Amino acid sequence: MQTLCALQFKPVTPQNYKEIAPYLIGKHAVICDLSLLYFHMWGDMLGIEYAFFGDVLFLRRNNKYGLSYYPPLVKGEGLVAGLSYLSVLEAPEVRLCAVPEHEVEHVERHCRVLEKGTSRRWADYVYNASDLATLSGHRYNKKRNLVHQFERLYPTHLYEAISADNLAEVQAFMQRFADGGEANEDKQYENRRVLALLEDYEELPLVGGLVRVDGEIAAFSIGEIIDEVLLVHVEKADRRFKGAYQYINYRFVQEQVSQHAVVPVNREDDAGDEGLRQAKLSYCPVQILHKYHMIIDNKE
Numbered sequence: 001m002q003t004l005c006a007l008q009f010k011p012v013t014p015q016n017y018k019e020i021a022p023y024l025i026g027k028h029a030v031i032c033d034l035s036l037l038y039f040h041m042w043g044d045m046l047g048i049e050y051a052f053f054g055d056v057l058f059l060r061r062n063n064k065y066g067l068s069y070y071p072p073l074v075k076g077e078g079l080v081a082g083l084s085y086l087s088v089l090e091a092p093e094v095r096l097c098a099v100p101e102h103e104v105e106h107v108e109r110h111c112r113v114l115e116k117g118t119s120r121r122w123a124d125y126v127y128n129a130s131d132l133a134t135l136s137g138h139r140y141n142k143k144r145n146l147v148h149q150f151e152r153l154y155p156t157h158l159y160e161a162i163s164a165d166n167l168a169e170v171q172a173f174m175q176r177f178a179d180g181g182e183a184n185e186d187k188q189y190e191n192r193r194v195l196a197l198l199e200d201y202e203e204l205p206l207v208g209g210l211v212r213v214d215g216e217i218a219a220f221s222i223g224e225i226i227d228e229v230l231l232v233h234v235e236k237a238d239r240r241f242k243g244a245y246q247y248i249n250y251r252f253v254q255e256q257v258s259q260h261a262v263v264p265v266n267r268e269d270d271a272g273d274e275g276l277r278q279a280k281l282s283y284c285p286v287q288i289l290h291k292y293h294m295i296i297d298n299k300e
Contacts, residue, residue, distance in 0.1 A: 007051035009060065012039045014200050020050060021205070023057040023073040030229040031291060032124050032268045033098040034059075034070065036204065037224050037233040041193045056085050061097060068097040068293065071107070079103045083110045086298060094296045101290040112297035118290045121272035125280045126287040127265045129230060132253040139284050147250050150243030154213040159251045162201070162208030162220065170210060171198045173217040177236050186271070194234050197222065207260075209252045213241055219248035223256070230262045249283075 012020065017036050024034055032038050039048055047063035059070040072082030079099070083106075086094055093114065099107060107113065131137075135144040151157060162170055178191035201208070201222075207230075210220040219237035223230055230253065237244035256262050264286075270277040 007053060007058070009049040009051045009058075009062070012043050012048045012050050012059070014040065014203055016050070017204070019052075020057065020059075023075050025227055026073070026076050026078060030226045030231065030264075030266060031098060031100055031289060032231055032233070032266055033291065034073075035224060035226060035231050035233075037197070037206070037222070037231065040197055040200070040204070041190070041233060044193075045189065053085060053088060056082060058085075066095070068095040070098055071096060071103070079106065083107065086111065086296060092297075092299045094298045096294040096296060097291075099292040099294055101292065104292050104294070107294060107296075111294075113294055114297050115295040116292050118292045120290075122269045122291055124269055124289040124291070125267045125283075125285045126289050127267065127283060127285050129253055129257050129262045129265050131286075132249065132265055132283065133257045134254075135250060143246050143250070143283070146243040146246040150241070150247040153242060154218070156212075156214050157218070157247070158212045159255065160210060160212070161255070162206075162210055162222070164202060166210065166217075167198065167201055169217055170208075170220050171195065173220065173238075174198060174236060177238075194222075194236070197234070207256060209248070209255055211244065211248050211251060219244040221248050221252040223252070225256070225260055225262060228261050228263050229266055230256050230260075230264070231266045231268070233268065 010016065021036060024036070042048070046061045049060050049062050051058050053072070055075060057073040059073070061068045071079040072085040074081040096107070101118070104116065131140070135147065160166065174191070174195055178188075178195065181187055181191055197204075206222055206224055208220065208222040211218050218241040221232060222234040223232040225231070232252070235245065235248060237248055253265055267280060270280055
């Protein structure tokens with residue numbers, strides 16, 4: 001039998017996205033960690049690599065913290081289908097990463113788990129698309145008011161999809177955003193990766209939208225759709241325009257709901273940022289999706 005050690009792991013890059021994309025569609029929960037934009041944004045930092053074992057996709061993180069593997073992915077199947085392929089690993093123990101909480105029991109049933117844990121900072125925020133697209137009900141009063149204020153304060157506001165026609169303007173907006181942003185190293189890295197994402201925008205399976213005020217870009221958002229899940233990876237706004245963040249959130253989801261069969265919206269994790277956490281909670285998630293790391297006994 002071919003072993004995993006004989007496989008040639010390669011960095012995940014835009015050039016091999018087409019090979020990987022079919023494996024991200026299946027019966028597993030759509031977590032932000034298993035999406036092309038996540039690989040594009042954070043692949044270098046996390047050292048995300050891939051290899052095929054027959055028709056099974058192996059993904060791993062190879063960085064200063066060591067090796068950790070995503071549960072192997074079988075095209076069109078859930079995570080459980082790939083667990084049996086862990087046996088091809090030659091290490092006595094295998095560290096798994098990004099195991100969705102509802103799959104933990106399945107892993108425990110099929111494998112001998114030596115250790116498991118999770119961190120609140122990496123949990124995904126999942127929302128009903130209809131909630132974000134309508135902001136109806138008492139719990140969204142503040143958000144709805146900010147959207148209405150934006151519409152009143154800036155009567156020339158205009159929403160449009162990101163396309164080749166306006167991509168250069170979005171890049172210029174993002175460059176100004178990065179130049180005037182925080183000195184925080186993680187934020188700087190994120191801004192650089194968003195700029196890189198925009199360079200490859202037309203080659204990637206993305207959805208994006210922007211809002212103008214008096215012809216000037218005030219905000220934009222970028223995401224992708226996997227298995228009827230809208231994953232929102234990028235959202236940037238000029239805070240000079242009151243309510244710009246709330247408005248782009250509202251209009252972007254509204255547009256995707258009208259064009260695609262979007263049901264849930266995954267707005268990623270908060271990375272432990274308390275301000276970001278409160279902002280995400282204020283939109284009333286229907287689920288905070290925890291992801292586990294697990295150490296598996298692989299000696300058998």
